[in-house]
Amino acid sequence: MSGLLLRRLLQTPLIVLAVYTITFLLAWALPGSAVISDEGRQPPAAVLEAMEAQYNLDNQWVFYWQYLSDATGASWLGTKLSGGTWPAERPMLDFGPSLRHADWRVNEIIVGTLPVSVALGLSAITIALVVGVAVGVIGALKPNSWIDITTLSIALVGISLPSFLTGTALLLLFPVLLGVGRVAGWGTVGDMVLPALTLSLPFAAYIARLTRMGMIDVLGADYIRTARAKGLPERVVILRHALKNAFLPVLSYLGPATAFAMTGSFVIEMVFNVPGIGQHFVSAVLTKDLFLIMGIVLIYSTMLVLLNLIVDLLYGWVDPRIGAGSG
Amino acid sequence: MLKLLAPLLFLIGAVGVVVISDRPMPPADYTFAQINDFFTLDPPRMSYEQDLRMAYAIYEGLVRWDNETFEIEPALAKRWELSEDRRTYTFHLREEARWSNGDPVTAHDIHYSWQRAILPDTAADYAQLFFLIDGAEDYFNWRGEQLSAYAALPERERTEEAARALRAEADERYRETVGVRVIDAHTLEVRLQRPTPYFLDLCAFGVFYPVHRPTVERWASVSGRSGRIEQRHDWTKPGKIVTNGPYEVTSWRFKRDFRIERNPYYWNPEMVRSDSVAVVFISNGNTAVLAYQTGSVDWVENVVVDYLPEMIAQKERGERDDLHRIVQYGTYFWSFNCTPTLPDGRDNPFHDPRVRRAFAMSMNKNDIVNRVRRVGEPPATVFIPSGSIPGFDESGSIRGVGYDPAGARRLLAEAGWTIDEGSRRLRNSRGESFPVVELLCSTGSYHENVAQAFQIMWEETIGVQSRIVPKETRVFRDDLKRQNYMMARGGWFGDYGDPTTFLLLHTTGDGNNDRGFSDPHFDELVRSAEEAPTPEDRMRLLEEAERYSMEVALPVVPVFHYVRYYLYDPDRFSGISFHPRSVQYLWKLENKP
Numbered sequence: 001m002s003g004l005l006l007r008r009l010l011q012t013p014l015i016v017l018a019v020y021t022i023t024f025l026l027a028w029a030l031p032g033s034a035v036i037s038d039e040g041r042q043p044p045a046a047v048l049e050a051m052e053a054q055y056n057l058d059n060q061w062v063f064y065w066q067y068l069s070d071a072t073g074a075s076w077l078g079t080k081l082s083g084g085t086w087p088a089e090r091p092m093l094d095f096g097p098s099l100r101h102a103d104w105r106v107n108e109i110i111v112g113t114l115p116v117s118v119a120l121g122l123s124a125i126t127i128a129l130v131v132g133v134a135v136g137v138i139g140a141l142k143p144n145s146w147i148d149i150t151t152l153s154i155a156l157v158g159i160s161l162p163s164f165l166t167g168t169a170l171l172l173l174f175p176v177l178l179g180v181g182r183v184a185g186w187g188t189v190g191d192m193v194l195p196a197l198t199l200s201l202p203f204a205a206y207i208a209r210l211t212r213m214g215m216i217d218v219l220g221a222d223y224i225r226t227a228r229a230k231g232l233p234e235r236v237v238i239l240r241h242a243l244k245n246a247f248l249p250v251l252s253y254l255g256p257a258t259a260f261a262m263t264g265s266f267v268i269e270m271v272f273n274v275p276g277i278g279q280h281f282v283s284a285v286l287t288k289d290l291f292l293i294m295g296i297v298l299i300y301s302t303m304l305v306l307l308n309l310i311v312d313l314l315y316g317w318v319d320p321r322i323g324a325g326s327g
Numbered sequence: 328m329l330k331l332l333a334p335l336l337f338l339i340g341a342v343g344v345v346v347i348s349d350r351p352m353p354p355a356d357y358t359f360a361q362i363n364d365f366f367t368l369d370p371p372r373m374s375y376e377q378d379l380r381m382a383y384a385i386y387e388g389l390v391r392w393d394n395e396t397f398e399i400e401p402a403l404a405k406r407w408e409l410s411e412d413r414r415t416y417t418f419h420l421r422e423e424a425r426w427s428n429g430d431p432v433t434a435h436d437i438h439y440s441w442q443r444a445i446l447p448d449t450a451a452d453y454a455q456l457f458f459l460i461d462g463a464e465d466y467f468n469w470r471g472e473q474l475s476a477y478a479a480l481p482e483r484e485r486t487e488e489a490a491r492a493l494r495a496e497a498d499e500r501y502r503e504t505v506g507v508r509v510i511d512a513h514t515l516e517v518r519l520q521r522p523t524p525y526f527l528d529l530c531a532f533g534v535f536y537p538v539h540r541p542t543v544e545r546w547a548s549v550s551g552r553s554g555r556i557e558q559r560h561d562w563t564k565p566g567k568i569v570t571n572g573p574y575e576v577t578s579w580r581f582k583r584d585f586r587i588e589r590n591p592y593y594w595n596p597e598m599v600r601s602d603s604v605a606v607v608f609i610s611n612g613n614t615a616v617l618a619y620q621t622g623s624v625d626w627v628e629n630v631v632v633d634y635l636p637e638m639i640a641q642k643e644r645g646e647r648d649d650l651h652r653i654v655q656y657g658t659y660f661w662s663f664n665c666t667p668t669l670p671d672g673r674d675n676p677f678h679d680p681r682v683r684r685a686f687a688m689s690m691n692k693n694d695i696v697n698r699v700r701r702v703g704e705p706p707a708t709v710f711i712p713s714g715s716i717p718g719f720d721e722s723g724s725i726r727g728v729g730y731d732p733a734g735a736r737r738l739l740a741e742a743g744w745t746i747d748e749g750s751r752r753l754r755n756s757r758g759e760s761f762p763v764v765e766l767l768c769s770t771g772s773y774h775e776n777v778a779q780a781f782q783i784m785w786e787e788t789i790g791v792q793s794r795i796v797p798k799e800t801r802v803f804r805d806d807l808k809r810q811n812y813m814m815a816r817g818g819w820f821g822d823y824g825d826p827t828t829f830l831l832l833h834t835t836g837d838g839n840n841d842r843g844f845s846d847p848h849f850d851e852l853v854r855s856a857e858e859a860p861t862p863e864d865r866m867r868l869l870e871e872a873e874r875y876s877m878e879v880a881l882p883v884v885p886v887f888h889y890v891r892y893y894l895y896d897p898d899r900f901s902g903i904s905f906h907p908r909s910v911q912y913l914w915k916l917e918n919k920p
Contacts, residue, residue, distance in 0.1 A: 032801030045838075046471045047450045053478075053553060089546075089561065102367035103560040104581055112581045126339055168613065175621050184360070184609050184618040186583065187352070270611045273618075275583035279610070288801060 005313070012305045019301040023294065024064055030288045034099055055099070057290070067291070070094040071298055095295035100287045106295035109280065114299065116186070117269075117276035121262030123196035125254070128203035128261075133250065135204070136211025137243065143216060151208065158205030167198040167271035184273035195272040199265055203257050207250055214246030248319055255311030259304045352584050355605035357900065357918035359626040360615040364582045364608045368563040370536040371444035371451040376820075377628075382533030384587060384604070384913040385570040389418050389437065389515075389530045394904040394912055397717060397824055399527045403432060403537075403571070404515075413522035414461075415506075420513040425592035426539050427575040434515035436571075438508075440537040442501045447471050448556040453534045453822070459526060461506030461518040470497055477554035487551040494549050494556060524862040525825035532823050539569035573599045573914040582608050587913070600902065600917040619894050625918045627894035628911075635892065636701040649896050655889035656715055656908045657820035658707055658829075661766075661781070662883050663813075666843035669762070670811045676761060677813065680880050681742040686814075687728045687884040688735035689788040690781060696887050699780050700773065704887035709877050711821070711829045712888045715907040718862075719826050720870050727877040727885065732788035739789060746790045753790045764793035767812035769803040774816040777886070807841045817841070817883060824908065826869040827853070833882050844882035849875055 035051040049058075056063040069075045076092045079085070086092075095106035135155070139148040174180045174194060185191040218224060219242055227237045266278040277296065284292040366375045370386060373379055383391070389404040401407075404418040424432040443449055445457045445467055458464040477485065477493055501507075506518030519526060529535055546559040562568060565576045573595075574587035585606040589599060607624060609615040612631035618624045630638070630650070641647045663677040663686075676682050692706035708727025713720065736746065739753065744761060747754045753761040766781065768774035778795045785791040798806060806812050819839075821828040831837055834853055835845040849872055856868035876882065893903065902915035 030801070031799075032805050036804070047447050047454065050447055050471075050474070050553075050555065051450050054550075054555060054557065087548075089559065097560075100366075101364065101581070102372055103365070103369065103563045105561075109581055112583070171614070171617055176617055179621075182618075182623055183621045184607060184614050184623055271614060273607070273609045273611065273614050275580065275608075279582070286800070 004316075005309075008309050008312070012302070012309075015305050016298065016301045020068065020294065020298055021064075023297045024067075027285070027288070027290055027293045028060055028063075030285070032288055034288050034290050055097075055291075063290075067096060067294055070096065071295065095298070096291035098289055098292050100284075100289040100292070106291050109292065110277065110295060110299055113275060113277040113280065116274060117262050117265060117278055120192065120195055120199060120265060120268070120274060120276060121258065123192055124199035124261045124265075125203060125258050127196055127200035128207055128257075129250075129254070131200070132204040132207025133211050133243075133247070135208040137215055137238065139208070139212040140215030140219060140246075141238070143212075148212075152212075155205035155208045158201040161201070162267070163198050163201070164267045164271055166201055167195070167268055170194050170198055171271065186272075186274055195265075195268050195274050198272075199261060199268050203261060206253065206257075210249045210253060211243075211246060214249050215242060218242045218246045244318070248315070251311065251315060251318060255308050259307050262303075263300060352578060352586060352605060355586060355603040356601035357625045357916060358605040358607060358623070359628055360609045360618055360624040361606050361628055362608070362610055362612075362615070362631065365585070367560065368568065368576070369558075369560060370440070370533055370538060371449055371453070373533055374452040379533040380911055380913065381585075381587075382536055383572070383910070384574045385568075385572045385576060385590075386533065386536035386538075387424070387432075387572040388533070388536040389420075390527055392528070392531045392824070392908070392910065394908070394910045394915070395906055397528075397906060397908055399531060402531075403437075407527075414519045416517045416519075416526065417510070418515045418517070420515065421594060422513055423594045424571060425594065426569050426571050427590045427592055428539075428569045429592055430539070430541075430569070431512070432537065432571045433512040434509040435512065436537040436540060437515055439540045441507050441535070442498075442505070443538070443543070444534065445501075445505070446497070446556065447474070449558070451534070456529055456532075456534065456823075459519055459521075459523050459529070461520050462504045463506070464520075466501060466505050469500065473497065474554050485551055485554065487549060490549040490551050490554045493554045521857060524865065525823060525827075528824040537571060539571070542567065542569045574604065577603075582610075584608065599914045601914070604913050604916075616894065625895060625900055626916070628891075630892040630894050638892075639701075639703060649894055651893040651895065651897075651903070651905075652703055653891045653893060653903075653905060653909050654705060654712065654907050655820065655891055656712060657818060657889045658710055658712065658885050659704070659816075659818050659887050659889055660707075660710070660883040660885045662807075662815045662817045662842045663881070664810050664815075664843060665845070665882055666810055669813065670809075673762065675813075676742075676744070679742050681738050682744070683881040683884075684728055684879070685735040685738040685742070685789065686785070686791075687881055688731045688738065689784055690884060690886070691730045691784055692886055693730070694784075695777055695780055699776050700887070702890065702892070704890045707885035707887050709873065710819075710883070710885050711826055711873055712907050715821070716824055716826060718866050720873070725870065725874045725877060728881065735789055751790045752792070761791050762813070764791060765796050765813045766793055767796045767798065767803065767806055767815035769800045769816070770797045771800075777816070810841070810843045815841070818889070820889070821908075826866075826873060827856075830869060830872050830876070833876050833880075840882075842882045844880075846876075846880050846882075849880060 033048070034057050035048050052058045056066050069078070071093055073093045075094070076086055091107050095110065098104050098106055098109060101109070135151045139151050142148055171183060171194065175183045181190055181194060224237060224242055227241045263278060263281065265274070265276055266282050268274060269276045269278045280292060280296055284296065361377055363375070363377055365378050365381060367373060367378060368381065368385070370382055373382060387403050389402060390399050391402040392398070393400050403420055403424055405421045407416055407418045409416055420432065420434055426432060441457060441460070444451050445454060445463050447454070447467060447470055454467060458467070473493065473496070508516040510516055542562050543558070546562040548557055549555065550557050565579050568576050570576065570590065573590060573593050575590040577588045578584070578586040586603065588603045589596065593599070607618070609618060615624070615627045616630060616632055619627050638647070638650050642650045663683050664675060665677060667675055667678045669675045692708070696704050696706045708729060709725050711719065713723055739745070743755050744753050746752070764785070766778040768778055775795055775797055782793045782795070785793060796812070807815055819829060819832060830853055832839050833844055833849060834840065835850050852868055852872035852875060856865045856872065859865035859868055877885070891909070895903070899919050900916070902917050904911060
């Protein structure tokens with residue numbers, strides 16, 4: 001176990017560095033100047049040159065290394081080791097200024113928006129997990145019954161419908177027609193229900209299918225027959241014996257799904273006006289906000305790698321058959 | 328079982344922590360929905376409408392516009408005098424004016440703020456507006472050279488100490504050479520390059536508003552490497568920012584919400600109608616409308632939804648009275664590439680103004696407005712929205728070029744292009760057909776629909792074929808700057824109350840002249856206006872420039888003047904201005920519950 005952990009922890013910076021480098025090359029190749037905004041007046045050419053010089057935008061590799069060492073804390077460490085003074089207002093890990101939101105630094109943007117996306121994504125996954133597993137188990141117990149067919153159809157709809165449609169429908173139904181909840185609000189648990197529900201739909205549907213398939217497989221297995229023959233109550237058979245094994249595919253899906261739920265909520269953020277980070281993934285690229293692109297990518301790739309690591313560790317814990325060293 | 332529940336409990340716990348650490352904003356006297364967050368609250372760096380609207384709420388300049396008439400009113404300055412030669416203004420500031428931390432507002436604040444706006448270090452979009460001040464342009468250029476010389480020094484000589492000395496020299500030079508002079512704490516003298524009738528109008532423009540020096544300087548440093556003043560913008564955040572206007576900033580959460588409350592030190596509290604104002608940033612138009620309908624916001628400052636034409640129809644049928652049309656101080660147009668040759672080296676037919684005029688004559692703008700856009704924009708044949716500038720073309724004599732297909736064909740024939748009887752195509756005397764016109768536009772908006780309508784009009788009236796070239800915004804901008812197009816969509820909003828805010832766009836070499844348009848006659852009209860003996864003569868010359876560019880030279884074809892729709896309940900919400908300059912003062916707005 002600790003061998004795996006150690007190896008994976010050593011891999012993490014290399015993976016993140018690779019992601020950083022590829023993103024950097026792509027972002028640098030984006031057309032247009034990074035200091036010119038899309039709309040509005042243009043400052044004089046001398047001013048633009050000065051800005052490029054200030055942000056190292058006039059030299060690709062200077063920017064690459066400077067940003068990397070600022071963002072990873074290497075600059076901070078270097079200054080400290082050489083006995084220099086690090087400005088008090090400058091954070092240890094400095095992701096730089098945003099070029100499109102002049103008054104904000106990337107650190108502030110991430111600190112302000114990341115928790116929102118994480119909360120939304122985790123709520124959605126929680127809902128998806130509870131609903132999906134329950135629906136899957138029920139379906140597996142009575143395959144091809146009306147309840148199974150109904151839940152399967154809902155699952156199909158859940159996967160197929162785009163979230164701007166389901167989201168808008170929920171908005172129209174609850175706050176607008178029924179007067180329940182707020183439109184475009186964020187900050188209370190109530191505000192989170194509708195976006196989390198919308199976001200959870202495709203995940204719930206997929207988890208339901210995974211659970212159902214796994215359960216149908218497992219329920220035919222010998223050890224289940226043995227458990228029943230021992231006279232164990234059906235509840236114990238299902239929950240303790242069957243579900244435990246049927247859950248493994250769900251668990252391995254949970255890692256990437258959680259990561260996806262925390263990043264991929266651009267549409268939901270638009271429809272429900274959730275102040276999350278998903279919108280910046282898109283808008284930063286469209287506006288060539290280099291610092292913001294690189295900052296978000298660094299944070300997210302680190303999170304993704306760590307999340308996968310957690311799922312791997314959980315996997316070994318839930319099912320000791322999976323050797324800790326073989327992951 | 329516990330093992331299965333563990334991930335679930337972990338998730339619920341994590342969500343709980345995030346939710347508990349978050350608090351919604353308390354209700355304000357009124358709340359409005361705004362599409363974009365602010366770009367900056369630092370006046371000299373402002374150019375976006377939402378930023379300027381907020382500047383008028385939290386800062387106060389020497390003077391302000393009455394936003395119903397656009398006459399100049401005293402604000403920070405209680406009175407002022409203009410010298411005989413109309414080049415020197417003396418402003419008398421009110422002694423009772425205070426910053427939101429209680430500090431007095433003095434002439435030094437304006438002196439400092441304007442220097443900051445001029446310095447190339449600040450990278451102000453509007454630095455050029457300050458070049459009207461005597462010596463400002465030279466100062467800007469001098470500082471640029473000073474910095475270049477510094478950057479050329481060997482690295483070991485470029486220390487922070489050297490950079491500070493550099494700045495001290497720049498401060499000294501500003502005091503000595505630029506025409507902004509502090510007479511005493513409450514008297515400021517401004518000497519202009521030449522008489523400028525709209526200088527007071529500019530002083531009312533947010534970019535000219537003062538900042539609080541100690542606050543700004545706390546976050547500014549000089550870079551030893553480049554010698555530049557580097558400004559961190561943390562100072563614009565609540566808790567740090569100090570302002571001198573009717574309101575102060577009390578909360579700002581990025582792309583989420585924003586709140587202002589009465590500045591307790593503001594000298595004229597009677598003027599301010601609401602104690603607190605909240606802004607929520609809602610980027611999705613439909614969500615903004617729903618937020619209004621469910622009562623979360625009192626005012627939507629820009630209704631951007633696909634079903635806007637249906638909402639307008641409801642209004643016309645008398646089914647709703649909360650939708651309000653505001654004509655903007657701006658014009659939507661299509662640009663011609665006016666350079667002699669096209670990007671691929673062929674002769675550019677649009678180099679000939681007669682061809683440009685003929686194209687304009689074959690564009691039916693009423694059709695565009697009524698059948699393509701359907702949101703009630705006034706069709707435009709002139710660049711400067713009529714009635715927006717006092718004293719400019721008040722008789723409405725500038726007509727521009729109207730829809731006239733027969734006239735277009737005559738004009739094309741004059742320019743050597745006739746419609747071939749058989750093929751119905753436009754050809755010249757050598758039998759070459761008119762090049763396929765490439766219509767460059769950015770994706771993701773209505774421009775492609777407008778371009779399609781033009782395609783049909785030209786095909787039918789003058790036998791010209793065209794092709795739409797939609798490009799992603801940044802690529803579009805690049806192409807525009809490099810004149811890599813034949814025709815391209817464009818838009819322009821005026822900044823201050825003078826025709827030059829529009830006309831300078833067409834002068835040779837202007838930074839925003841993306842058309843490569845260069846006409847000595849036009850340049851001469853604009854230039855001689857600046858030397859006109861009286862403001863009236865100057866206006867006549869500028870009228871002539873607008874007439875010439877819109878009836879003869881046509882670097883652009885104006886299509887319509889922008890409109891914007893507000894959503895608010897007129898029985899409860901009041902204080903909105905409908906003047907074509909479209910400036911709203913948040914302190915004038917009020918919501919009666």
